Amino acid sequence: MVPLTADHVANRLTFGPTPGLVAAISATGITAWIDRQLAPAGLPDAEGRLSGAAYQSLRNSNLANYAVRETSGGQDRIFNAMDHANLQRAIYSEQQLYELMCDFWGNYFNIWRRHTWMGFLRTRDYEDVVRANALGKFSTMLSASAHSPAMLDYLDNLSNDASRPGGVNQNYARELLELHSMGIINGEHVYTEADVQAVAQIISGFALESSNASPNRFNFKFLANQHSRTAVSCFGGAISFPARAVGQGYADGVALVDYLAHHPSTARYVCWKLCRRFVGDNPPMALVDSAAAVFTANDTAIAPTLRHILMSQEFASSVSGKVRRPLEHMVACLRALGATMSNDPEGTSADALRDALYGMGQPIFERVTPDGYPDFAAHWVSSDGLINRWETSGLIARNGLGSQSNTADRVRVDLNVLLPNPLPATVADLISWMAANLADFTMSSQDVTDLCTALTVTPTAVSTTLKNDTTKFPLAVGLILSHPTFQRR
Amino acid sequence: MTTIDTTATNTATTDPTTDAGPTGVSRRTFLGGTAAAAGGAAALTFGSRFAFASPENPSQGDVVVLIFLRGGADGLNMVAPYNMATYRTLRPNIRVKDPSEFADPTGKAGLPMVQGGAISPFGLSGTFGMHPGMASLHAGPWSNGHLAVVHAAGMPRYESNTRSHFDSERHWEFGSASNSYANGFLNRYLMGQSGVDRLAAVGRGGQLQRSLQGGVAAYSMYSIGSFNVSGFPSNTRARTALSSWYDAGMGDLLLQTGATTIGAINTVAGTNFTLPQYQPQNGAVYPGSNLASGLKETAQLIRANVGLRCVALDIGGWDTHDGMGAPEDPASYFRQRVAGLADAMTAFYVDMGSLMDEVTLATISEFGRTINENGSGGTDHGRGSCQFIMGRKIRGGVYGSFPSTIADDPQDGDLSVLNDYRRGLSEVLSVRGGASNLNQVFPTYTQQAPFGLVIA
Numbered sequence: 046m047v048p049l050t051a052d053h054v055a056n057r058l059t060f061g062p063t064p065g066l067v068a069a070i071s072a073t074g075i076t077a078w079i080d081r082q083l084a085p086a087g088l089p090d091a092e093g094r095l096s097g098a099a100y101q102s103l104r105n106s107n108l109a110n111y112a113v114r115e116t117s118g119g120q121d122r123i124f125n126a127m128d129h130a131n132l133q134r135a136i137y138s139e140q141q142l143y144e145l146m147c148d149f150w151g152n153y154f155n156i157w158r159r160h161t162w163m164g165f166l167r168t169r170d171y172e173d174v175v176r177a178n179a180l181g182k183f184s185t186m187l188s189a190s191a192h193s194p195a196m197l198d199y200l201d202n203l204s205n206d207a208s209r210p211g212g213v214n215q216n217y218a219r220e221l222l223e224l225h226s227m228g229i230i231n232g233e234h235v236y237t238e239a240d241v242q243a244v245a246q247i248i249s250g251f252a253l254e255s256s257n258a259s260p261n262r263f264n265f266k267f268l269a270n271q272h273s274r275t276a277v278s279c280f281g282g283a284i285s286f287p288a289r290a291v292g293q294g295y296a297d298g299v300a301l302v303d304y305l306a307h308h309p310s311t312a313r314y315v316c317w318k319l320c321r322r323f324v325g326d327n328p329p330m331a332l333v334d335s336a337a338a339v340f341t342a343n344d345t346a347i348a349p350t351l352r353h354i355l356m357s358q359e360f361a362s363s364v365s366g367k368v369r370r371p372l373e374h375m376v377a378c379l380r381a382l383g384a385t386m387s388n389d390p391e392g393t394s395a396d397a398l399r400d401a402l403y404g405m406g407q408p409i410f411e412r413v414t415p416d417g418y419p420d421f422a423a424h425w426v427s428s429d430g431l432i433n434r435w436e437t438s439g440l441i442a443r444n445g446l447g448s449q450s451n452t453a454d455r456v457r458v459d460l461n462v463l464l465p466n467p468l469p470a471t472v473a474d475l476i477s478w479m480a481a482n483l484a485d486f487t488m489s490s491q492d493v494t495d496l497c498t499a500l501t502v503t504p505t506a507v508s509t510t511l512k513n514d515t516t517k518f519p520l521a522v523g524l525i526l527s528h529p530t531f532q533r534r
Numbered sequence: 535m536t537t538i539d540t541t542a543t544n545t546a547t548t549d550p551t552t553d554a555g556p557t558g559v560s561r562r563t564f565l566g567g568t569a570a571a572a573g574g575a576a577a578l579t580f581g582s583r584f585a586f587a588s589p590e591n592p593s594q595g596d597v598v599v600l601i602f603l604r605g606g607a608d609g610l611n612m613v614a615p616y617n618m619a620t621y622r623t624l625r626p627n628i629r630v631k632d633p634s635e636f637a638d639p640t641g642k643a644g645l646p647m648v649q650g651g652a653i654s655p656f657g658l659s660g661t662f663g664m665h666p667g668m669a670s671l672h673a674g675p676w677s678n679g680h681l682a683v684v685h686a687a688g689m690p691r692y693e694s695n696t697r698s699h700f701d702s703e704r705h706w707e708f709g710s711a712s713n714s715y716a717n718g719f720l721n722r723y724l725m726g727q728s729g730v731d732r733l734a735a736v737g738r739g740g741q742l743q744r745s746l747q748g749g750v751a752a753y754s755m756y757s758i759g760s761f762n763v764s765g766f767p768s769n770t771r772a773r774t775a776l777s778s779w780y781d782a783g784m785g786d787l788l789l790q791t792g793a794t795t796i797g798a799i800n801t802v803a804g805t806n807f808t809l810p811q812y813q814p815q816n817g818a819v820y821p822g823s824n825l826a827s828g829l830k831e832t833a834q835l836i837r838a839n840v841g842l843r844c845v846a847l848d849i850g851g852w853d854t855h856d857g858m859g860a861p862e863d864p865a866s867y868f869r870q871r872v873a874g875l876a877d878a879m880t881a882f883y884v885d886m887g888s889l890m891d892e893v894t895l896a897t898i899s900e901f902g903r904t905i906n907e908n909g910s911g912g913t914d915h916g917r918g919s920c921q922f923i924m925g926r927k928i929r930g931g932v933y934g935s936f937p938s939t940i941a942d943d944p945q946d947g948d949l950s951v952l953n954d955y956r957r958g959l960s961e962v963l964s965v966r967g968g969a970s971n972l973n974q975v976f977p978t979y980t981q982q983a984p985f986g987l988v989i990a
Binding site for chain 2: 201204205206207208209210211212213214215216219223229231232234237238239241242368404405406413414416422423424425426427428429430431432433435436437438439440443445492495496498499500501516517519520523524527528529532533
């Protein structure tokens with residue numbers, strides 16, 4: 046038995062430990078802490094930072110956001126609010142596991158906002174499909190996604206019109222099967238091309254209200270005239286509908302999505318992705334299968350499925366087995382150093398954080414393809430990715446992100462409030478203390494010595510030698526955040 | 535799918551100790567399509583000779599440049615069988631048309647591809663028309679006999695019949711559909727080469743392409759000019775610390791990538807990389823696109839004598855499920871896509887000039903598309919696509935088998951894969967690249983006779 050440790054839980058089930066988090070988890074008890082995270086209502090969140098007018102788009106209807114979009118710079122304001130809101134939620138909310146799951150499902154049901162002019166629809170999708178169901182029921186989330194105007198626009202189901210010559214458009218149907226439900230694990234197909242074609246027919250007409258006069262404009266609408274009314278059968282006859290009269294067919298699509306949500310292949314695929322997120326890039330299939338059984342037994346409820354994974358031996362023994370993705374790394378740096386920032390989504394600091402994620406290769410909400418950012422380290426561990434990751438670490442530690450003329454709009458860290466009083470005795474002690482207490486890892490004495498050599502400071506010198514050096518001290522902190530161990534979770 | 539253009543200068547490198555002003559242009563500014571040519575072009579010394587011709591690098595292979603057309607490019611509308619009956623009837627609005635259909639076909643009709651070719655068994659030579667948006671490629675490399683097309687290309691169905699983007703891209707880049715081979719075919723090619731060092735393998739962008747992943751060190755970058763440790767109060771000291779921590783440990787991707795990256799910065803970037811902006815040669819004009827700036831960077835690296843052997847680049851936006859538009863309409867979506875590809879390839883070809891004797895550029899895409907134009911004016915996922923192979927040691931023409939008719943059938947129809955994409959690439963890698971390990975480069979592919987599209 047490998048014991049489950051508070052360190053592992055703090056690193057894997059949050060966007061990075063804040064100072065004191067590990068001790069708090071130990072004090073609460075690991076299992077109790079996880080259970081509280083799985084039912085997070087009431088834990089402090091970051092919504093207070095988002096209550097102002099700059100974040101009105103998070104609360105707007107699609108139609109109201111369309112009106113914003115039509116104003117000068119409106120689309121950028123909607124996107125910036127979404128970006129900075131969710132970044133702050135990741136940094137500041139104490140509902141950390143929930144925020145990780147929002148990121149997970151946001152990638153699972155990825156939508157690129159710049160695919161068409163209707164990218165403003167993604168805001169409601171992210172709030173109402175992803176965030177509303179992130180620890181709820183998968184079947185509810187899949188159905189919500191199939192009714193999401195943003196998704197139906199992104200994957201061309203708005204033009205999946207069986208009444209036109211040439212017939213249906215397969216784009217959404219294919220990804221509904223491949224990415225959202227039955228999936229493909231290691232090249233194993235559990236459905237056929239004919240199934241894709243049939244699903245495209247069944248789901249045709251799932252679209253949105255486009256009438257200028259309607260108060261429901263941009264909301265979901267079943268367009269009966271676009272729906273294929275021919276008889277259809279797929280999945281070896283498991284799904285089979287007769288020819289339909291005009292106006293019928295919506296219920297067929299609903300039944301199809303419900304069938305997919307409860308299909309055993311879907312259970313396995315969802316759990317495979319969850320295990321890849323929380324256990325390892327190549328997760329043990331025995332755990333995937335046992336989690337799938339829990340998923341099915343709980344009618345696709347996500348929290349008990351996740352709990353099963355987190356309580357497993359495979360999870361306990363997977364310490365440091367994942368490399369932090371760019372978003373996770375940047376947020377981990379900010380959380381480790383207790384960074385403060387303006388909540389202005391149009392501000393320089395919001396822009397700088399957005400840019401840093403671009404540099405590291407995974408800009409927030411900018412994944413172009415429907416598969417979401419990959420969860421396999423080789424996709425982001427690259428030369429350019431590391432160079433930009435080190436740069437981001439270095440800049441955060443030296444207060445280099447955001448406006449350099451207006452401190453109110455800068456991403457700021459104040460190490461003085463984080464350091465103990467009295468300071469650790471020597472330079473080496475100070476470095477070790479910061480690695481252990483801010484970055485939550487033990488730096489080997491050889492690595493401490495190597496850092497001192499690079500800094501040209503004597504390890505045994507009194508710690509203020511480093512602490513009071515305004516160049517070398519932030520350099521040391523930035524390098525601690527660039528250490529290989531801090532890249533892992 | 536469309537690729538984000540992220541060629542902007544990284545504003546995060548602004549040094550807060552020397553620049554008190556707000557940061558400059560943000561990357562996202564470039565998302566709006568307002569990108570100018572890549573800023574901060576690299577500063578390098580140009581060697582007048584090729585990397586492989588230099589005394590310090592004795593390797594003898596050409597540079598292989600691989601462009602991945604992400605999303606499943608509609609090969610039937612790039613090199614169109616424009617007089618095939620089913621092509622004409624199943625694509626009423628989006629088909630490439632024969633010149634005889636226009637009073638003045640200039641800029642509107644398919645560009646006849648009557649030169650060369652060895653198409654069998656149906657004798658369609660002369661009946662292919664290149665998309666009118668690809669006029670630059672047709673007038674340049676094709677007319678000069680330096681462009682080969684392998685049509686109906688892909689992974690044959692006995693190995694994989696998938697129409698999934700994500701499966702197919704992996705299969706192409708790993709050179710096999712088997713889960714046993716999880717590294718890039720270009721990396722395995724370099725594995726068998728001697729004298730592979732310095733910047734032998736470069737992937738353009740932030741993420742290393744799968745075709746380059748593997749045991750031979752390969753580097754992702756947007757620009758050699760920004761390939762350095764930056765952001766710290768002392769970047770030299772930071773580099774020292776990082777190089778002591780990132781130790782090329784056995785089998786650890788993070789440590790290995792960190793170590794090789796710092797190593798490359800130390801040995802290649804060095805201190806003498808403070809040079810003038812790259813000037814394309816021979817009057818070449820690169821269009822303002824992500825692919826074009828990547829090819830320009832590639833040209834620069836080739837001339838910079840850094841040991842370059844393989845380059846991988848991407849161009850997205852090929853998943854054309856709707857709104858492809860008519861080929862004769864200059865503003866139509868698909869025409870803009872193919873024009874962007876053709877103009878970038880042609881600019882690179884012109885820029886390289888006679889150096890194209892030792893550079894081969896090849897394109898791949900995960901699959902072609904249905905012959906049926908769907909109800910929204912696009913095409914869905916198909917099977918065979920067309921592949922371009924360009925160089926001055928390439929014998930121009932259309933190669934491989936091609937059917938006389940194509941049926942609309944999502945299970946078994948559409949343009950099926952008649953020509954394994956690895957056939958042309960094998961020829962390039964062995965004849966131009968000196969590969970003697972093709973059984974490792976393409977382990978699940980049984981070598982077929984060469985097309986003869988490469989001149990030794």
